[in-house]
Amino acid sequence: MTLPPSTTALLALAALGAGLVDAVAGGGGLVTVPALLAAGLPPDLALGTNKGQGVFGSGAALFRFARAGLVDGRTARVTFPCGFGGSLCGAGLVLLVPPTALRPLVLALLVVVAVALALRPAAPAPHAPPRRRSALVAAAVAAVLGAYDGFFGPGTGTFLIFAFAVFLGARLQEASADAKVVNFASNLAAVSLFASRGLVVWGVALPMAAGQFAGGTLGAHLAVRGGDRLVRLAVLAVVAALAVKLGADLFR
Numbered sequence: 001m002t003l004p005p006s007t008t009a010l011l012a013l014a015a016l017g018a019g020l021v022d023a024v025a026g027g028g029g030l031v032t033v034p035a036l037l038a039a040g041l042p043p044d045l046a047l048g049t050n051k052g053q054g055v056f057g058s059g060a061a062l063f064r065f066a067r068a069g070l071v072d073g074r075t076a077r078v079t080f081p082c083g084f085g086g087s088l089c090g091a092g093l094v095l096l097v098p099p100t101a102l103r104p105l106v107l108a109l110l111v112v113v114a115v116a117l118a119l120r121p122a123a124p125a126p127h128a129p130p131r132r133r134s135a136l137v138a139a140a141v142a143a144v145l146g147a148y149d150g151f152f153g154p155g156t157g158t159f160l161i162f163a164f165a166v167f168l169g170a171r172l173q174e175a176s177a178d179a180k181v182v183n184f185a186s187n188l189a190a191v192s193l194f195a196s197r198g199l200v201v202w203g204v205a206l207p208m209a210a211g212q213f214a215g216g217t218l219g220a221h222l223a224v225r226g227g228d229r230l231v232r233l234a235v236l237a238v239v240a241a242l243a244v245k246l247g248a249d250l251f252r
Contacts, residue, residue, distance in 0.1 A: 001201050003039055003203070008203070013211060014035045015032055015212045017211075018211075019060070019212040019213070021215075022057060024219045024220075024222060029153040030154040047152070048194035051153070051191040052208075053206075053208035054183075054187050055187035055191050059187075060217045060220070063220075064217055065177035065180055068177075070174055070176075070177035075168070075178055075181075078138050083182035085146070086142065086146030087146040087186035093150075141168075142182045150193075156182075157180075160178075160183065161179045
């Protein structure tokens with residue numbers, strides 16, 4: 001499947017913005033998945049192509065966070081394989097859903113995710129005292145949200161940031177870095193499975209990947225320099241934007 005060059009260029013621009021936001025606060029998939037659907041891709045190709053471009057953004061952000069020493073290696077040794085395995089299960093489930101049933105399911109999930117993000121509690125204090133990290137809790141978070149990411153994806157990064165902050169006591173800046181470990185693992189697993197089934201439109205995914213890589217690198221750099229305060233403000237801004245979008249969609 002091919003798209004007009006102008007459409008592909010707009011998708012690459014959307015991926016740039018999505019990668020930047022996703023590296024800091026998550027939520028990039030809520031930009032790219034609707035954009036791919038609006039460009040005319042069927043739901044299965046849209047989800048597969050989204051993973052094909054998203055893995056570059058999460059990889060770039062993870063590399064920048066790791067260079068800054070913000071990734072907890074002990075936690076990553078647990079969350080990476082659990083996120084990878086969970087994503088394979090979620091992506092495998094997508095392959096079992098008939099394409100005719102996938103579009104309304106995708107649209108319903110977009111609404112559910114937007115509502116969940118809009119109604120969730122306020123962000124935890126940016127300087128909350130650290131707690132002992134539980135490998136079991138970290139594994140459960142990575143497996144469950146990895147499965148969700150493999151099946152659908154939008155909002156995963158934001159959910160991960162909150163999960164690491166609330167359940168594992170990480171500062172928001174560290175939580176954003178740890179979230180990228182799971183994001184990268186789940187994207188890598190999903191794109192491997194989708195690509196093997198021919199569900200990634202590489203002519204669209206690669207231009208978007210360039211935007212994702214640049215956006216992910218810049219977003220992670222801003223998160224490293226801006227600290228917890230920037231991450232907290234960015235997450236709250238993402239929630240506010242989603243609430244506005246949901247209200248506009250319901251009004252229409």
